[in-house]
Amino acid sequence: MAENSNKDEVVQVGAADLPLHCPQPDAPLWARHPRVFLDVLKSGEAVCPYCSARYVFTGERPKGHH
Template identity: 80%
Template sequence: MAENTDKNHAVEVTAHDLPLHCPQPDAPLWARHPRVFLDVLKEGQATCPYCSAHYVFTGERPAGHH
């Protein structure tokens, strides 16, 4: 997953990125906030309540998730 340096564009995530949380481990120090887990599978997208980063799930859903 790429770092979201442009908050106007969605970050694409896959099953490999689950469980999804923001900020990501590679986020720069200035972009850190309390870690929040986001349910990107529920609607296929999620927005971080702290920094407004928008994540969109792409690809195949993991087995057992509907």
């Protein structure tokens, strides 16, 4: 599972983490903000508009997504 415990790190996510949202369920209290869903498949990465956590998709894309 993806984890964003350090907002300066790049968080690698895979198909199992989709649909991707920030913060992740295991995020520490200081990283909590309103949940926002991020489209990491469009360009291969996404940045959270609240906390600036950067997510990068790795691995095989789910079937049906280009």
